Amino acid sequence: MVASIGEIWKHDTVLLDEAVAALAIQPAGIYVDGTYGRGGHSALLLQQLGANGRLIVIDKDPVAIAHARERYAHDARVFVWHGSFRDFPQAVLAAGVTDKIDGLLLDLGVSSPQLDDAERGFSFMREGQLDMRMDTSKGLSAADWLNQASDTEIADVLWRYGEERFSRQIGREIVRIRQQTPLQTTTQLADLIASVIRKREPGKHPATRSFQAIRIKVNQELDDVEACLQHAVDSLAPGGRLVVISFHSLEDRIVKHYLRDVSTPPNIPRGLPVMPKMIQPPMRLIGKAVRPSDAEVQGNVRSRSAIMRIGERVA
Template sequence: MPPSDPLGTPGRRAFHHQPVLLREVMELLAPASGQLILDGTLGGGGHSEAMLRAGARVVGLDQDEEALAHAMQRLREFGDQFCAMHGNFRDFPRILSESGVGPVDAILLDLGVSSYQLDEPTRGFSFQKDGPLDARMNPRVGVSAADLVNTASAEELERIFREYGEEPRAHRYAQAVVKERNQQPIHTTLRLASIIEKCAGHSGGKRHPATRVFQALRMAVNDEMGALADVLRMAPKYLKPGGRLAIITFHSLEDRLVKQTLRHFSQPLLDRPEWPEPRPNPDFQLRLLTRRSIAPSEEEVRHNPRSRSARLRGAERLTSHVPY
């Protein structure tokens, strides 16, 4: 019989996701009994399980209903110690407020896609197997990747490929997509991948030429950079004094934004060339816990190659004033 998913849908792959940098996250957040932790990207529940076993209470958020259902099943043994909620992490202030939850002792964000999302063809995140071109974390909300590639202008597609995929051939690929969709709409992952491959003249190198295009479409469809900017701006206000923030990124755009934002919140003074002297930083609320990003060990990469690009950064809330 074909494998079933956690929701009992025949033919779907079982949900699986290895938590990356688990030991490093546990060392950085140091969860303890009685603490309240927000896991803003619950996913498969691996990080949450480790924090629950350390005695912490965990509120887990995820916009993917399939991930949420799996995590609830996996973590059911913890009872009231664990609470799962459906939603985008950028909305966590509203979700916590509606649930009567105040400031927390730690916040964890593990960005990117899960192994299940990549490996399940019907989700449309990958071109390893054919499936609908979707790539939405929450399939009930927003436009799909197919909507985007079939309606966006060549200029907009080029911007997306270049900005989110850091694709040097963005112009060429955008033109190829528009040309092909004018002949027949693009609705499947393999069709889009073949268009990019044909345009690139792929000769079997390490990375398929469509890899960055799919990454870019996923980031655009889910507004990943916008959501990350929102949560970074709000997170310090929702940490208790001494509370900690840990963020795992998977590519340079995310890591750069996290690095710059945490650095800004950790500077007591701001200086500008046009100012006669430095001025107090009204956003000064954090102490950096990681001067440089933490990468996975060679052993972890051997066991989980998808962890290779992961980078972890963290910070700690300094002030006692929580504008809640």
């Protein structure tokens, strides 16, 4: 059964106040919400944005884009762009903006509406087509990939992105089963994985790690983060903020290492004639990593793994 529009659009935005505060909104500034989702961050940001400010919202998900276009159809400050945040400079140009931006916000991972809509195939708890694509208009679905990949390739993905200890056994079983019956549904895959994993982690469904890994693979999530960050320094104006909320250790590691690298002065051999501006790193870290409060986690258990990091363009 397909979820209603109201159910699909229901979403508790993680670190809502903290993320918007971290952007240090200027009323006439230019901001990019690279992962619109259901617009929680964008809505609060717009409350602080003046009539001359601009907000560019991006999302892979056609449903999220439809929501944004309907909600902001009459707000001249907002430009809606369907695509990946990795290509945010293209969205900025499409919006007719040629200046540097004052803030880039990324709220990574899958959203609650995507998880809760069984037909999207993200959840092993609900019967649905094994899709898992954030952008349903292109690319291979999870079923497409699983029904053609080798057992070694499947095992590598489950281990690299999910740290699944039974990755090789699961990969072999998927290849064996699909020769009889192609994988098509979420529960079919979840039951298969459960039949392989004999030693269970307390409080965790045996398919958790595998579903996460397959989702990351299908959507090229880590590649998108790395590609996006390559554009961040050159796209931000002096004083502009980069704010990233991660939900997975692999994502957070990419962000953490990037911010460390762009905020650390180069290692110059002693004795060389060097001007201060030559060793000034382009960004600086703003505070320590931010996690949800106990109250937020109690109200929204899906926020428990969130971690937010902030950088500011300085030169």
